[in-house]
Amino acid sequence: MKIQQLLQQARSDLDVRGLPTPGLDAELLLAFSIDRERHFLYAHPAKELSSVELKRFRSLVARRMKWEPVAYITGRKEFWSRGFEVTPDVLIPRPDTEILVEEVLKLSVREGEKDIRILEIGTGSGAISIALASELKNAFITATDFSPKALAIAMRNAVNNNMEEKISFLCGDIFEPVEEKFDIIVSNPPYISEDEFRLLAPEVREYEPRQALVAGPEGTEFHRKLARDGERFLEKNGWLVMEMGAGQRFTIEKILKDKDYCDITFRSDYAGVERVAMAKKRE
Numbered sequence: 001m002k003i004q005q006l007l008q009q010a011r012s013d014l015d016v017r018g019l020p021t022p023g024l025d026a027e028l029l030l031a032f033s034i035d036r037e038r039h040f041l042y043a044h045p046a047k048e049l050s051s052v053e054l055k056r057f058r059s060l061v062a063r064r065m066k067w068e069p070v071a072y073i074t075g076r077k078e079f080w081s082r083g084f085e086v087t088p089d090v091l092i093p094r095p096d097t098e099i100l101v102e103e104v105l106k107l108s109v110r111e112g113e114k115d116i117r118i119l120e121i122g123t124g125s126g127a128i129s130i131a132l133a134s135e136l137k138n139a140f141i142t143a144t145d146f147s148p149k150a151l152a153i154a155m156r157n158a159v160n161n162n163m164e165e166k167i168s169f170l171c172g173d174i175f176e177p178v179e180e181k182f183d184i185i186v187s188n189p190p191y192i193s194e195d196e197f198r199l200l201a202p203e204v205r206e207y208e209p210r211q212a213l214v215a216g217p218e219g220t221e222f223h224r225k226l227a228r229d230g231e232r233f234l235e236k237n238g239w240l241v242m243e244m245g246a247g248q249r250f251t252i253e254k255i256l257k258d259k260d261y262c263d264i265t266f267r268s269d270y271a272g273v274e275r276v277a278m279a280k281k282r283e
């Protein structure tokens, strides 16, 4: 069968199954099956696959039909225009999280030429720290996670992106592995509530690590801990920058106001959902 026919058939099968982006998924899986980029498919719609390639493609589509995320099937995800290895031990980096990176970059630029120390809590695949390291010449980044398996992937991603000398990776529970103070603490913490978790699409609920997603009944338990203990690990005028979910502003604002933070601000994502909370530690 030709590439064009295979794409049509796979798109239709995935569509019937209710998958949200059947055309894109079919193209990504077919390109991966034949070890090519996606644009090759448009340039060679009449190419026939070998029997080995065809078998491979069919088995990948069968996995997607069971809602396994494409990124776990291919083992790759792009973030900040860089390539990252992903496995079911790490959350698949989301485009929304690039907004968190943008906000940290804006704060870092304000510091001018001075060296800047950044702590990332819950680094997962390492996407945030690696993106920041690629942009900031004067940053020293410490990235933590309590999952040794996630950290192993983050370290490989740092090496593959040539950023390993700019990031120290530490394993432990939230602030437990760090001792010094930082200018910026950044985190994309788990922020799904127990109730929301039950309603998530199967590709998230059944495949992504639960410990990367869920944080207590309201989804704000991790923000609470970051705000409470973060005070001790922030320099005066240092910033806490956290990703958040829809409808969490009221609770997070209260959490920050109850602690020693000022200049509390929120930034929305491109869909208009408040996505990032920022606050400065008082002098």
Ligand SMILES: C[S@@+](CC[C@H](N)C(=O)[O-])C[C@H]1O[C@@H](n2cnc3c(N)ncnc32)[C@H](O)[C@@H]1O
Pocket: 090, 091, 092, 093, 094, 097, 121, 122, 123, 124, 125, 126, 127, 128, 144, 145, 146, 147, 150, 172, 173, 174, 188, 189, 190, 191, 211, 212, 213
């Ligand atoms: C939402 S994921 C974010 C991953 C990555 N930073 C990203 O943005 O794609 C949250 C991460 O926090 C880690 N994590 C969860 N609980 C933790 C804890 N108590 N201490 C340290 N890390 C934790 C998880 O292993 C996961 O990697």
